[in-house]
Amino acid sequence: MFDDIGNLVHGFAVVLQPQNLLLMVVGIVLGVIVGVLPGLGGANGVAILLPLTFSMSPTSAIIMLSCIYWGALFGGAITSILFNIPGEPWSVATTFDGYPMAQQGRAGEALTAAFTSSFVGALFAVIMITLVAPLVASFALRFGPAEIFSVYFLAFCSFVGLSKEPPFKTVASMMIGFALGAVGLDQMTGQLRLTFGSETLIGGFDFLIAVIGLFGIGEILLTMEEGLSFRGKAAKINLKIVIQTWKELPRYWMLSLRSCLIGCWMGISPAGATPASFMSYGIAKRISKRGHNFGKGEIEGVIAPETAAHAAGTAALLPMLALGVPGSPTAAVLLGGLLIWGLQPGPLLFVEQTEFVWGLIASMYMGNIVGLIVVLTCVPLFAAILRIPFSVIAPIILVLCAIGAYTVHNNTFDVVMMLVFGVVGYFMKKANYPLAPLVLAIVLGDKAEVSLRQALLGSQGNLGVFFSNGLVATVMTLGLIALFWPIIQGGWTRLRSGKSGLRPAA
Amino acid sequence: MSETAHETGGTGPSHRNVEAGVAVVVAAVGLITVIGSLRVGVGWGDDGPKAGFFPFYIGLIILVSSAVNLFQLFAAENDNAVFATWRQIYKVLTVVVPTAIYVAVIPYAGIYVASALLIGLFMIWLGKYSAVVAIPTAIAVPIFFFVTFERWFLVPLPKGPIEKLLGF
Numbered sequence: 001m002f003d004d005i006g007n008l009v010h011g012f013a014v015v016l017q018p019q020n021l022l023l024m025v026v027g028i029v030l031g032v033i034v035g036v037l038p039g040l041g042g043a044n045g046v047a048i049l050l051p052l053t054f055s056m057s058p059t060s061a062i063i064m065l066s067c068i069y070w071g072a073l074f075g076g077a078i079t080s081i082l083f084n085i086p087g088e089p090w091s092v093a094t095t096f097d098g099y100p101m102a103q104q105g106r107a108g109e110a111l112t113a114a115f116t117s118s119f120v121g122a123l124f125a126v127i128m129i130t131l132v133a134p135l136v137a138s139f140a141l142r143f144g145p146a147e148i149f150s151v152y153f154l155a156f157c158s159f160v161g162l163s164k165e166p167p168f169k170t171v172a173s174m175m176i177g178f179a180l181g182a183v184g185l186d187q188m189t190g191q192l193r194l195t196f197g198s199e200t201l202i203g204g205f206d207f208l209i210a211v212i213g214l215f216g217i218g219e220i221l222l223t224m225e226e227g228l229s230f231r232g233k234a235a236k237i238n239l240k241i242v243i244q245t246w247k248e249l250p251r252y253w254m255l256s257l258r259s260c261l262i263g264c265w266m267g268i269s270p271a272g273a274t275p276a277s278f279m280s281y282g283i284a285k286r287i288s289k290r291g292h293n294f295g296k297g298e299i300e301g302v303i304a305p306e307t308a309a310h311a312a313g314t315a316a317l318l319p320m321l322a323l324g325v326p327g328s329p330t331a332a333v334l335l336g337g338l339l340i341w342g343l344q345p346g347p348l349l350f351v352e353q354t355e356f357v358w359g360l361i362a363s364m365y366m367g368n369i370v371g372l373i374v375v376l377t378c379v380p381l382f383a384a385i386l387r388i389p390f391s392v393i394a395p396i397i398l399v400l401c402a403i404g405a406y407t408v409h410n411n412t413f414d415v416v417m418m419l420v421f422g423v424v425g426y427f428m429k430k431a432n433y434p435l436a437p438l439v440l441a442i443v444l445g446d447k448a449e450v451s452l453r454q455a456l457l458g459s460q461g462n463l464g465v466f467f468s469n470g471l472v473a474t475v476m477t478l479g480l481i482a483l484f485w486p487i488i489q490g491g492w493t494r495l496r497s498g499k500s501g502l503r504p505a506a
Numbered sequence: 507m508s509e510t511a512h513e514t515g516g517t518g519p520s521h522r523n524v525e526a527g528v529a530v531v532v533a534a535v536g537l538i539t540v541i542g543s544l545r546v547g548v549g550w551g552d553d554g555p556k557a558g559f560f561p562f563y564i565g566l567i568i569l570v571s572s573a574v575n576l577f578q579l580f581a582a583e584n585d586n587a588v589f590a591t592w593r594q595i596y597k598v599l600t601v602v603v604p605t606a607i608y609v610a611v612i613p614y615a616g617i618y619v620a621s622a623l624l625i626g627l628f629m630i631w632l633g634k635y636s637a638v639v640a641i642p643t644a645i646a647v648p649i650f651f652f653v654t655f656e657r658w659f660l661v662p663l664p665k666g667p668i669e670k671l672l673g674f
Contacts, residue, residue: 427524452560
């Protein structure tokens with residue numbers, strides 16, 4: 001524990017170097033822009049900018065990239081409140097009360113509340129990461145292949161159980177990711193597979209290309225179809241409003257705490273920020289005394305989803321750091337970055353790359369403070385970006401995506417693949433297939449497969465190895481519960497309503 | 507998200523048909539995965555499970571889940587929803603087609619010239635901007651990218667004959 005504090009202090013020293021502070025501000029600003037613009041989100045924003053960091057030191061690189069992520073989380077709130085357009089899926093719930101507040105001329109208040117709650121949520125999650133991640137990592141060091149596979153199993157099952165898309169569509173999407181990830185060289189036998197004689201397929205499908213295509217191009221196509229026109233409310237925000245709102249916020253500490261907990265829990269399980277924000281909003285609406293006023297411009301309706309979304313977005317980095325299992329698509333892209341910089345994500349990171357890990361954790365603290373200052377001071381600037389018409393923004397985003405796809409391997413064929421993934425993403429999104437599990441499966445496919453095969457090799461093909469000791473059996477059982485959660489939940493409600501039906505209100 | 511409000515009175519391909527099409531394509535991916543796995547062996551080799559072991563079962567799961575999705579689609583009542591109106595599809599195509607040409611041109615013309623053309627034509631054609639506004643924007647943006655990527659971050663991007671003429 002004391003070692004950790006020393007490491008964290010050292011991490012702050014690394015982060016506070018002027019060069020890293022500058023990267024932090026650059027990252028936040030880029031991130032907010034990415035979060036504000038439709039078609040650019042956290043995941044593909046980071047994916048596009050990842051190649052720029054190949055020449056940096058891993059610590060500087062992760063500082064910049066994670067700050068892009070924080071910036072994107074902050075940025076989503078701006079469009080939701082001022083324009084009633086969620087820049088990111090996790091800020092959809094913020095529009096419910098944020099936009100009505102802006103219509104009533106309380107935009108400044110709503111924005112301050114949103115940014116501050118984001119900050120509180122993130123801070124809560126970072127403190128949790130600081131305390132919990134080293135413990136989880138040292139625990140996970142003892143994991144064998146069966147245990148590692150069980151963690152992957154749990155992660156992927158949670159997707160099926162917790163996502164709001166139909167379960168079999170989630171499964172289909174996830175398995176396509178695994179199939180794409182399996183193409184090319186088999187890591188264990190060195191054999192080529194699923195290439196069907198094509199040379200371009202030997203390298204397999206790169207998930208960065210998939211991310212840029214599915215999330216970037218796909219999103220632009222959807223935006224184009226919906227024919228967005230931005231007609232926003234003016235952003236009036238000054239120190240007086242900020243301080244006034246800050247005075248009011250401590251009253252909602254209970255709401256904040258609850259939203260933080262929901263966010264952390266949803267963030268660690270790979271459900272991610274989007275369901276966390278909806279869940280937090282829903283519960284707040286049910287519990288709050290002013291619940292009937294939700295949707296008409298209630299400040300609690302802004303605090304709840306924003307706190308939870310940011311807590312979830314931040315907490316998603318915990319399993320990525322400690323176990324090598326990312327909790328969100330953006331965390332998956334960051335994990336891909338680690339691999340490219342030659343770092344092996346997972347528990348060993350805490351032992352072998354202390355400077356990197358604690359630099360990242362320190363940058364989470366600093367990044368969120370810098371982020372809060374940047375967004376509070378620059379809202380009008382960011383809002384102005386949205387007033388640039390889509391017919392100018394769209395081709396520029398397309399060009400950025402193409403550059404991002406090309407720079408991954410310096411290969412123009414990847415740019416073609418990006419467009420293919422974009423069209424695929426458009427159809428999948430329209431047909432209600434979730435994209436996040438697909439991306440995560442491409443990233444983790446190889447690792448999950450290797451741990452599965454090693455475990456089976458050790459047990460001579462006996463599936464009992466996954467229930468051979470208390471730990472692995474518990475994790476696998478949790479996975480199975482997560483997998484069949486919709487059925488369990490359905491059965492439970494039916495059981496309860498059946499009972500109440502038998503005994504009518506006395 | 508998928509339940510976007512459609513412009514009233516618009517016609518277009520039915521949502522059910524398109525979704526069925528997606529399910530069939532998904533199933534085809536599963537089938538290809540299964541066939542590819544069978545080629546490299548899906549059983550137990552000298553050093554444990556063979557290379558096709560894992561993807562084989564993945565392929566099977568894809569096939570099964572796609573079958574369930576198809577079944578559920580046709581078991582539910584047809585709501586006669588449209589996937590997207592023809593007008594919307596036209597709008598989507600106005601992005602897809604130029605981007606496809608853009609992507610095809612990059613290896614020959616380089617990314618900077620292709621990007622300038624994409625931005626310029628997009629602004630004039632879809633944004634109805636006058637050439638006076640569009641052309642400077644179309645030239646300025648790639649130059650900005652050139653400075654950022656090639657100069658600051660030292661990331662080389664594909665270049666064509668025009669860049670060669672200029673000596674890069």
